[in-house]
Every structure is written in C-alpha cells, then in structure tokens.
Amino acid sequence: MNQPPPFLHAAGIDKAFDDTPVLRGIDLSIAQGETVCLLGPSGCGKTTLLRIIAGLEQPDAGRVFFEGRDITATPAHRRDFGLMFQDYALFPHLSVNDNIAFGLRMRGWSESDIAARVSELLELVELEGYGGRKIYELSGGQQQRVALARSLAPKPPLLMLDEPLGSLDRALRDQLLSELRRLLLQLRQTALYVTHDQIEAFAVADRVVLMNKGRIEQVATPAELYLKPATPFAAKFLGFKNILQARVLELTPTPVLRTPLGLLRPLSLPPGLSAGDTITCVIRPEGASLAADAASAPNRIQLRLQMRSFRGARTLLRLESPDPASPPLEFALPGLMTALEPGEMVALDIDPAAVVVFDIGY
Amino acid sequence: MSTKRLSALLPSPGLLALALIPLGFLTLFYFYPLFEIFKLSLFPGGRFAADGLRPLLEKTYYLRVLWFTIWQATVSTLGALALGLPAAYIFARYRFPGKSLFRALTTLPFVMPTVVVATAFTALLGPRGVLNEALMQAFGLDAPPIALQGTIWIILLAHIFYNTSVIIRMVGGFWANLDPRLGAAAATLGAGPWARFRHITAPLLLPAIIAASLLVFLFNFTSFGVILILGGPGFATLEVEIYRSAVRLFNLPVAAVLALVQMAFTLTLMAIYTRLQARLTTRLDFRPGEHTQKWPRTLGERIYVYGVLAILGVFLLSPLAALVWRSFSLGGEFGIQHYQNLFVNRTGSIFFVTPIEAVRNSLGFAAVTVLFSLLIGVSSAYLLAGNDRRKRGCLSSILDPIFMLPLGTSAVTLGFGYIVALDEPPLNLRTSLLIIPIAHTLIAFPFVLRALLPILRGMNPNLREAASSLGASPRRVLRHVDLPILARALVVGVIFAFTISMGEFGATLLISRPQFPTLPVAIYRFLGQPGLSNYGQALALSVILLLTTAVGFLAIENLRYGDIGEF
Numbered sequence: 047m048n049q050p051p052p053f054l055h056a057a058g059i060d061k062a063f064d065d066t067p068v069l070r071g072i073d074l075s076i077a078q079g080e081t082v083c084l085l086g087p088s089g090c091g092k093t094t095l096l097r098i099i100a101g102l103e104q105p106d107a108g109r110v111f112f113e114g115r116d117i118t119a120t121p122a123h124r125r126d127f128g129l130m131f132q133d134y135a136l137f138p139h140l141s142v143n144d145n146i147a148f149g150l151r152m153r154g155w156s157e158s159d160i161a162a163r164v165s166e167l168l169e170l171v172e173l174e175g176y177g178g179r180k181i182y183e184l185s186g187g188q189q190q191r192v193a194l195a196r197s198l199a200p201k202p203p204l205l206m207l208d209e210p211l212g213s214l215d216r217a218l219r220d221q222l223l224s225e226l227r228r229l230l231l232q233l234r235q236t237a238l239y240v241t242h243d244q245i246e247a248f249a250v251a252d253r254v255v256l257m258n259k260g261r262i263e264q265v266a267t268p269a270e271l272y273l274k275p276a277t278p279f280a281a282k283f284l285g286f287k288n289i290l291q292a293r294v295l296e297l298t299p300t301p302v303l304r305t306p307l308g309l310l311r312p313l314s315l316p317p318g319l320s321a322g323d324t325i326t327c328v329i330r331p332e333g334a335s336l337a338a339d340a341a342s343a344p345n346r347i348q349l350r351l352q353m354r355s356f357r358g359a360r361t362l363l364r365l366e367s368p369d370p371a372s373p374p375l376e377f378a379l380p381g382l383m384t385a386l387e388p389g390e391m392v393a394l395d396i397d398p399a400a401v402v403v404f405d406i407g408y
Numbered sequence: 409m410s411t412k413r414l415s416a417l418l419p420s421p422g423l424l425a426l427a428l429i430p431l432g433f434l435t436l437f438y439f440y441p442l443f444e445i446f447k448l449s450l451f452p453g454g455r456f457a458a459d460g461l462r463p464l465l466e467k468t469y470y471l472r473v474l475w476f477t478i479w480q481a482t483v484s485t486l487g488a489l490a491l492g493l494p495a496a497y498i499f500a501r502y503r504f505p506g507k508s509l510f511r512a513l514t515t516l517p518f519v520m521p522t523v524v525v526a527t528a529f530t531a532l533l534g535p536r537g538v539l540n541e542a543l544m545q546a547f548g549l550d551a552p553p554i555a556l557q558g559t560i561w562i563i564l565l566a567h568i569f570y571n572t573s574v575i576i577r578m579v580g581g582f583w584a585n586l587d588p589r590l591g592a593a594a595a596t597l598g599a600g601p602w603a604r605f606r607h608i609t610a611p612l613l614l615p616a617i618i619a620a621s622l623l624v625f626l627f628n629f630t631s632f633g634v635i636l637i638l639g640g641p642g643f644a645t646l647e648v649e650i651y652r653s654a655v656r657l658f659n660l661p662v663a664a665v666l667a668l669v670q671m672a673f674t675l676t677l678m679a680i681y682t683r684l685q686a687r688l689t690t691r692l693d694f695r696p697g698e699h700t701q702k703w704p705r706t707l708g709e710r711i712y713v714y715g716v717l718a719i720l721g722v723f724l725l726s727p728l729a730a731l732v733w734r735s736f737s738l739g740g741e742f743g744i745q746h747y748q749n750l751f752v753n754r755t756g757s758i759f760f761v762t763p764i765e766a767v768r769n770s771l772g773f774a775a776v777t778v779l780f781s782l783l784i785g786v787s788s789a790y791l792l793a794g795n796d797r798r799k800r801g802c803l804s805s806i807l808d809p810i811f812m813l814p815l816g817t818s819a820v821t822l823g824f825g826y827i828v829a830l831d832e833p834p835l836n837l838r839t840s841l842l843i844i845p846i847a848h849t850l851i852a853f854p855f856v857l858r859a860l861l862p863i864l865r866g867m868n869p870n871l872r873e874a875a876s877s878l879g880a881s882p883r884r885v886l887r888h889v890d891l892p893i894l895a896r897a898l899v900v901g902v903i904f905a906f907t908i909s910m911g912e913f914g915a916t917l918l919i920s921r922p923q924f925p926t927l928p929v930a931i932y933r934f935l936g937q938p939g940l941s942n943y944g945q946a947l948a949l950s951v952i953l954l955l956t957t958a959v960g961f962l963a964i965e966n967l968r969y970g971d972i973g974e975f
Contacts, residue, residue, distance in 0.1 A: 097592075100592075101595070102595065102596070121595070121600075122592070122595035123597075123600045123603075123604075124598075126598065128596060128597075129592070129593065131589050131593055133589075135587060135589040135590050137590060137594075139612055148594065148597050152594075152598035152603060153598050196593075196597070197596070200597065200598065206596075
C-alpha cells in the first residue's frame with residue numbers, strides 16, 4: 047500500500063491548441079535514474095507533453111506531480127528541471143562560460159563555485175579551453191555540447207531533451223548519441239528524451255513511450271517494442287512493411303492463420319482470440335530464411351522476387367504480394383544472395399517468432 | 409600585378425557611363441552646394457577668416473539654440489520610446505484582430521509631411537482646435553482653456569506622434585524575430601520573468617533600441633516644420649536658425665557656420681547609426697515572426713494589449729481625424745466652403761494665383777521628381793548591384809554610403825546650399841523651376857535605390873544568361889527579364905519619390921519662388937496669416953496632402969516584398 051510516489055508523474059493530461067486536441071488523457075511516470083524516451087511522428091504531441099512537464103505550457107486538464115508534490119501551477123523557473131532545446135537556444139550574446147553559468151547565477155551561486163562547476167562541465171563535455179568563445183564561433187556539435195553542459199550545470203533532478211540531435215548530420219549524431227548515453231548513465235541522470243527517430247530512441251532509452259495523435263500507443267523497453275509492436279501503428283512507425291490481414295483458423299495445439307501468403311503459424315496469439323476472428327499481423331523483415339530443400343515445410347511461402355538490393359551485412363529482397371492490391375513484402379536476409387534474379391520465384395521459411403499478431407480491433 | 413589582372417579591376421566603359429549619371433548628379437547638386445557653404449563659413453571673401461565663427465562663440469544665443477536642439481531631441485526621443493516600446497512588445501509577441509490594419513495605421517504618422525502633422529496638431533489642440541471648441545461649448549468658456557500652441561509641449565507631442573512608429577517598427581520587428589525559446593531556456597535554468605528580461609531580452613534588444621533611438625534623435629534634431637509652425641517665434645532649433653539667418657536676416661555667413669555645425673552632428677549620428685545597423689545583422693537565431701506570437705489570454709494580458717492599443721490609436725489618430733473634421737467644420741457651418749475657397753483668387757491674397765495652383769505646382773514638381781529619381785535611382789542601383797560579382801564588393805562598399813549621404817543631410821541645409829551655390833553662371837538655377845525637383849530628387853532617389861537594390865541583388869544571374877542563350881539581345885533581356893522582375897520595386901520607388909516630393913517642406917521653403925508655391929509652402933503661408941478663412945484653406949490643403957500621402961503609403965505597403973527595405 048505504502049508505495050513511494052513515482053519520481054515524476056503526469057496524470058490525465060489534456061491539451062488543445064485553438065480547439066485542436068494535441069494531448070488526450072496522457073498518463074506517464076518516470077522513475078528516478080531512468081531515461082524515458084517520447085517517440086512519435088511530428089505532430090503527435092510529444093514536444094507539447096515535454097513543455098507541460100517543463101512548465102512552459104499549462105495543461106487544459108490533468109496534473110503533474112514531482113516526488114508526490116503537485117507542481118502543475120509551479121512556473122518553469124521554479125521547477126529546477128533542465129531542458130535542452132532543439133537548436134539549443136544558446137544565448138547569442140553570452141560566451142560559452144556565461145551560457146553554462148547562467149542557471150548557477152540564477153540560483154545565486156558564488157562566483158568561485160560557478161567557475162569550478164563550469165570548468166567541471168567543460169571537462170565533462172570535452173570542451174576544455176572553449177569557455178571564452180562566442181557561441182557563433184562553435185560548430186554544431188560543439189554547440190550541442192554547450193547546450194548539454196548548460197542544462198546539466200545546476201544538477202537538475204530531471205533533464206529533458208527535445209530532439210537534441212535533430213539538427214546534426216548522421217555521422218555526428220551517432221557519435222554524440224553514444225556519448226550522451228554514457229554521460230546519462232555515468233551521472234545516473236533521470237532524463238526525458240523526445241525524438242522522432244527510433245534509432246536515437248533505441249540507443250538512449252531505458253523505456254520508450256510511443257505516441258500517436260496525442261495518445262500513448264505503447265510503453266515498452268526498446269527490445270520489447272521492436273520484437274512485439276503492440277499495434278499496426280507501432281509496426282508501421284518502426285518501419286515494418288509486411289503487415290497482413292489474416293483470419294484465425296485454429297487456436298490449438300498451435301495457432302494457425304490464413305494469410306494472403308498461405309498458412310502461417312505464429313509462436314503465440316494475444317489472449318482472447320477465437321477461431322474465425324479477423325486480425326492484423328506483421329512479419330518482421332529479418333524473420334525469413336531461404337528454404338534449404340524443395341520439400342514443403344510449415345511456414346514456407348513462395349513469392350516472386352521484384353528487386354534485390356544490397357544493404358551491407360544483409361540483402362533486402364522485395365517480393366510481390368500474391369494479392370495484387372497489397373504492397374510488396376520486404377525481407378532482409380544475411381549474405382549477398384547473388385544467385386537470386388528478379389522475376390524468379392523464391393521460397394522462404396518464416397520464423398514463427400517473427401510473426402507478431404495484434405489484438406483484435408486493430 | 410599583370411596588366412591583365414589590373415584591367416580586370418578597372419571598371420568597364422559601360423559601368424563608367426552608368427556611374428557618371430548618379431555621381432555627376434551628386435557632385436553638382438550635393439557636394440558642390442555643401443562645399444560652397446563650407447567656403448562661405450570659413451573663407452568669406454576668398455581667404456580664411458574665422459570671423460564667421462565669432463558670433464557663435466561670443467553670443468550665448470547660439471549656444472542656447474544648440475542646447476535647445478539637443479534637449480528637445482532627447483526628450484522627444486525618450487517620449488517616443490516610452491510609448492513605442494510597450495507597443496513594440498505587443499506587435500512582436502501578440503496576435504489581435506485587425507493587426508495588419510493597426511500596423512499600417514501606426515506607420516501613417518511617420519510618412520506624413522511635417523506641415524500636415526503641424527496643421528493637424530493645431531486642428532486638435534490649437535486655439536481653434538476641436539478640443540478647445542468642445543471644452544468652450546461644454547463649460548461656456550470665453551477663451552480656449554488649452555493653450556499649448558507656441559509651447560514646448562505641443563512640439564514634444566508632435567515629435568512623439570511622428571516617431572513612435574519608428575520605434576514600433578524597428579524594435580518590434582527585431583523583437584518579433586527574437587527566438588522565444590531563449591526565454592524558455594532561461595526559465596528552465598531558473599530565471600524568473602524579470603531576470604529573463606534583464607539578462608536575455610534587454611541585452612539582445614539593446615542594439616535595436618539604440619539604433620531606433622538614434623534615428624529618432626536624428627529626425628528630432630533636424631526638426632524644422634513642426635518647430636517653425638507649432639513653436640512660433642519663441643523656439644529655434646539649429647535647423648530653424650539656419651532658415652531664419654539665411655532668409656529672414658539674410659546673414660549668410662552665420663547661416664553657413666550653423667549649417668556646418670549641423671552637418672557635423674548629423675553625419676556623426678548617421679555614421680554611428682550605420683555601424684549599429686551592421687551590428688544588428690550579427691548572428692542571432694532568428695525565427696519567423698508568426699511562430700512567436702500568441703493571442704492575449706489572461707485578463708492581465710488583455711488589459712495590457714488592448715489598453716496600450718487604445719491609447720496608441722487615440723494618440724495617433726486624433727490629430728489626423730481632427731484635421732479632417734476641422735477642415736469641414738471650421739467657422740460653425742459644416743461644409744466644403746474652405747475647399748471652394750481654394751479656387752478663388754481673392755484680392756489682397758498672399759498669392760498671385762488661386763491656392764489650388766499650389767496643388768498643380770506640387771503635382772508638376774512631383775512628376776519631374778519621379779522622372780529624375782528613376783533615372784538616378786535605377787542607374788545607381790545597377791551600379792551597386794553590378795554585373796560582375798567580384799568587383800561589386802569594393803565598389804559598392806564605397807559608393808553605397810555616398811548615395812545615402814543626402815538622407816543624413818538636413819533639408820534646410822540643402823536648400824541653403826542651393827541658394828549660395830546655384831545662383832551664378834554656369835549653374836544659375838535660382839530662377840529656374842527645375843531647382844525644386846532637383847532638390848526633391850536628392851532626397852527621394854535614395855529611397856528608389858533602396859527599393860530596387862535588394863531585388864536586383866537577389867536576381868539570379870542565370871536568368872539573364874538563360875535569356876541570352878535563348879537568343880535575347882541585351883536590350884530584350886532588359887525588357888523581358890529585368891523589367892518584369894523589377895516592376896513592383898519600381899512602382900514602390902515611384903510612389904516614394906512622388907510622396908516625398910509632394911510633402912517636402914524644408915528645402916522647398918528656401919528655394920521656391922513666391923509665384924510658384926508648393927502645397928506645403930502654401931499651407932505654411934496660410935497658417936502664418938490671421939483670419940478664419942486663411943486657416944480654413946490651410947486645413948483644406950493639408951487634407952488634400954494628407955490624402956495624397958496616405959494613398960501613396962498604402963500602395964507602398966501593399967506592393968512591398970515582405971519587410972525588404974524598411975528604413
């Protein structure tokens with residue numbers, strides 16, 4: 047009964063802009079030391095939720111609790127949370143040092159403590175010697191580090207990051223991403239990270255909150271989300287192509303689905319299904335292998351190859367769906383597959399664990 | 409350096425011919441008159457003599473004039489800031505119904521000719537003004553209770569009326585583009601509203617505020633019509649004193665020395681302003697204005713936004729409204745009698761012609777000014793934009809400020825320079841009617857240049873090359889590529905030149921001939937005459953000028969590309 051309250055809890059948050067609902071009944075809690083990622087397409091409300099938690103926006107309904115205290119009415123500057131902005135919002139009229147020191151000055155630190163803390167942070171983000179620079183003299187990656195140092199300087203109990211890598215190129219992003227993860231772990235920093243990029247979310251998050259049209263679609267660890275997307279939206283957002291309509295034929299001893307590709311046997315079904323139900327399922331792209339022999343086997347499908355495309359460690363096969371109205375299917379197989387030519391029929395064995403069946407109603 | 413590279417640095421013959429038009433014009437009608445003033449003040453009679461300077465040092469009167477000039481300009485600037493900054497914040501950060509209309513409205517006073525503004529203030533606050541009349545009727549008074557005309561207060565009010573819009577547009581425009589996330593970032597770092605203003609908004613805004621204040625100070629410093637008409641004989645700025653010394657007292661050496669002092673001040677201010685303007689374009693994260701604006705929601709916000717807008721609206725509209733109303737209602741009977749009088753040449757009138765002739769004169773001068781300004785403006789714009797991008801940088805960095813010089817020189821100084829310089833052969837224009845459009849062109853062509861230059865510079869050179877590769881001769885390229893692209897900017901330039909010429913007062917007052925008065929000069933003369941009918945005709949002429957200017961201004965607002973070419 048006497049469970050401690052969650053570190054941060056946003057309860058029943060509703061928000062509309064000019065009568066367009068942006069957030070609908072959002073419930074989210076964050077545990078201390080955890081990195082939670084709000085993931086979703088642009089316009090799903092993730093940044094608005096972050097701004098409500100930061101105190102920069104007021105919810106129309108619902109409350110925000112911090113360690114059990116209701117902070118909904120507390121203005122941003124009294125919440126002591128750190129926020130790192132997309133494009134950083136570094137103060138252009140202040141030096142790197144003064145940007146990092148800003149939050150400390152606002153809290154009335156002594157100048158000697160400030161100097162010590164600033165140099166500690168410059169070291170942490172590997173920008174020693176840059177303290178006197180002007181903001182516009184820095185590269186994008188350096189600005190990103192200053193922004194991170196600035197938001198970390200006052201030791202915020204919760205650090206929020208709004209698309210912090212959004213304006214960097216891919217290579218720099220990958221590098222900074224692993225540095226960021228290392229820093230957050232090293233500091234045991236509780237963090238809320240907003241992004242539309244699943245690679246970023248997977249790399250940085252302990253838990254991913256997938257959002258869609260102002261609602262939470264799924265909350266899961268990155269691995270769970272990838273292996274078991276709960277809804278067709280989640281599957282599509284993660285980039286899965288092979289989404290099929292199917293009918294449940296049998297439930298026992300092993301479940302069997304009738305799909306446009308033929309009969310498929312998933313490892314498991316969600317509870318509550320009965321024979322005859324129409325459902326949606328997805329086959330993950332790496333869940334197929336080339337059939338080794340000509341004999342028929344369970345979960346074997348035969349499809350015409352449209353295109354073979356080299357993707358490094360794997361080769362992507364695009365295959366025609368037997369249902370001409372459906373989009374083609376895509377599987378990523380290890381190896382080069384140079385023996386396969388477009389136009390050929392290809393036989394594939396589908397891993398039962400790669401067939402994910404959604405709850406009825408999706 | 410090889411000869412080949414040397415020749416590449418020299419301008420081509422075509423460019424040289426292009427340069428000759430604006431530079432020749434500036435030399436003859438700007439530098440030469442100023443040089444003559446310089447000569448007259450320091451070398452009277454051909455040799456150096458400091459005599460001319462003596463009265464300036466000996467008589468405390470001139471020191472008082474200089475002090476008053478600075479003092480009134482400072483107070484007027486502070487007043488414009490006090491009203492303009494709260495309004496700038498509203499325009500920068502809020503949405504409200506009718507915003508674009510309101511924005512145009514707040515800029516209207518700035519484009520009004522000084523005589524119109526001065527007349528409008530007499531129509532509102534003068535002894536025959538709307539307010540006094542209403543108060544006298546309401547309380548049965550015998551004398552007008554508001555006696556502001558001829559005091560410093562009405563001068564300051566008129567200056568604030570004029571310049572508030574400069575503050576609103578310059579500071580407001582900059583403010584709107586300031587990234588509001590800087591404030592949000594400061595908030596998440598623990599800065600409350602006051603700390604955010606002190607540490608973020610104020611330092612970022614300061615260069616814009618200083619630049620706008622400098623410009624306003626410059627306008628107030630060289631204020632002429634407002635002081636002359638509203639202040640009466642008791643007040644003199646340097647500008648007014650130059651006019652009085654030259655025209656009323658005919659003490660040309662003193663006028664020349666005063667003009668020199670005046671120029672030293674204005675050119676210094678212009679130089680500081682130009683440098684600040686350059687600094688304003690330093691790397692700030694700018695956001696398009698529309699993303700940073702919200703509707704006022706809380707009661708406090710609404711009271712603030714609509715309260716300031718109401719004060720602003722009343723302050724900026726009431727003089728103009730009073731002017732129009734008075735022009736119909738002066739003398740008890742509501743009607744168009746004052747307008748009808750414009751067509752009557754009454755005996756004993758100060759004119760040899762009917763007053764409506766002044767309208768015709770002004771239209772004629774404006775038409776010639778438009779032609780001249782187009783010629784000078786277009787050639788200088790092409791010169792600065794240049795066909796060769798490599799040479800452009802150096803040439804344009806020298807010429808650009810030179811072309812802007814006339815804007816930093818007071819109109820009365822220009823007019824005075826024409827009197828002393830252009831009165832003997834080979835350049836005897838004193839009796840020529842052309843002297844007026846020439847003076848107006850000097851003031852107007854920089855605006856044509858400013859309207860054209862961004863478009864010309866932004867024009868993709870590939871367009872011309874594509875056209876010539878498709879077989880268009882250089883002339884046809886001009887006709888079918890340049891002209892259509894420049895059309896809108898050209899129209900804007902034409903309207904600028906037209907309205908500036910219609911409203912120009914300071915220079916014209918010195919150089920116009922009595923039998924060919926322009927509209928502003930005619931209004932000034934009517935205001936200086938006693939009697940209801942004269943005042944009525946001044947009002948009627950002012951309304952005509954007001955309408956011309958307002959129509960021109962609204963046309964410019966609608967034709968301009970975005971915010972290009974503001975001030």
